[in-house]
Amino acid sequence: GQNIDQPTEMTATEGAIVQINCTYQTSGFNGLFWYQQHAGEAPTFLSYNVLDGLEEKGRFSSFLSRSKGYSYLLLKELQMKDSASYLCAVMDSNYQLIWGAGTKLIIKP
Amino acid sequence: GAVVSQHPSRVICKSGTSVKIECRSLDFQATTMFWYRQFPKKSLMLMATSNEGSKATYEQGVEKDKFLINHASLTLSTLTVTSAHPEDSSFYICSARDFGETEAFFGQGTRLTVV
Numbered sequence: 537g538q539n540i541d542q543p544t545e546m547t548a549t550e551g552a553i554v555q556i557n558c559t560y561q562t563s564g565f566n567g568l569f570w571y572q573q574h575a576g577e578a579p580t581f582l583s584y585n586v587l588d589g590l591e592e593k594g595r596f597s598s599f600l601s602r603s604k605g606y607s608y609l610l611l612k613e614l615q616m617k618d619s620a621s622y623l624c625a626v627m628d629s630n631y632q633l634i635w636g637a638g639t640k641l642i643i644k645p
Numbered sequence: 646g647a648v649v650s651q652h653p654s655r656v657i658c659k660s661g662t663s664v665k666i667e668c669r670s671l672d673f674q675a676t677t678m679f680w681y682r683q684f685p686k687k688s689l690m691l692m693a694t695s696n697e698g699s700k701a702t703y704e705q706g707v708e709k710d711k712f713l714i715n716h717a718s719l720t721l722s723t724l725t726v727t728s729a730h731p732e733d734s735s736f737y738i739c740s741a742r743d744f745g746e747t748e749a750f751f752g753q754g755t756r757l758t759v760v
Binding site: 566567569576577578579580581584586623627631632633635636637638640 | 651679687688736738748749752754756
């Protein structure tokens with residue numbers, strides 16, 4: 537079956553760095569997405585990785601290792617507004633998105 | 646990024662009535678639309694995928710006669726929840742993708758409450 541695993545909840549301190557991991561097992565792979573979702577709102581796109589390596593975009597970076605079925609989202613210089621759920625999603629061979637359950641990130645002052 | 650407009654953002658309806666949710670792509674052609682349902686503290690659950698001009702493909706366990714999807718144009722898809730019941734109360738989100746593109750863009754979501 538297809539499976540996306542990510543931690544349920546993480547806590548970090550304002551100004552610090554946090555890494556949210558995602559492991560996946562899917563039928564085929566056409567890229568991995570990270571989305572941010574604030575409570576009661578739709579997800580917003582953060583990053584897309586299809587090749588191995590690190591993609592950096594401001595305070596957020598995303599890493600992919602296809603051989604390991606592994607990705608992480610790195611958030612630097614955490615701000616209170618970064619408190620949200622972070623969803624990992626993999627596009628399978630049918631170009632369908634398989635979603636993880638999301639990681640709730642709690643930022644403390 | 647591209648814009649997808651979904652409305653209403655919130656709707657309260659009586660049990661037994663039907664509710665229509667609209668999803669519009671404003672600056673691109675939405676050849677494929679995805680409809681999701683999300684329960685509190687849960688991930689997105691894909692309900693159905695529709696391609697413009699074709700019948701929607703429903704995921705297992707989703708009643709197609711209850712959740713009617715229309716995708717008659719390249720910029721508009723609608724989801725109608727028929728004969729709504731309190732257990733249909735949820736957060737419904739659409740996303741749209743243009744042909745040949747990998748990224749899909751989300752609407753703002755609709756909070757449906759059936760009383």
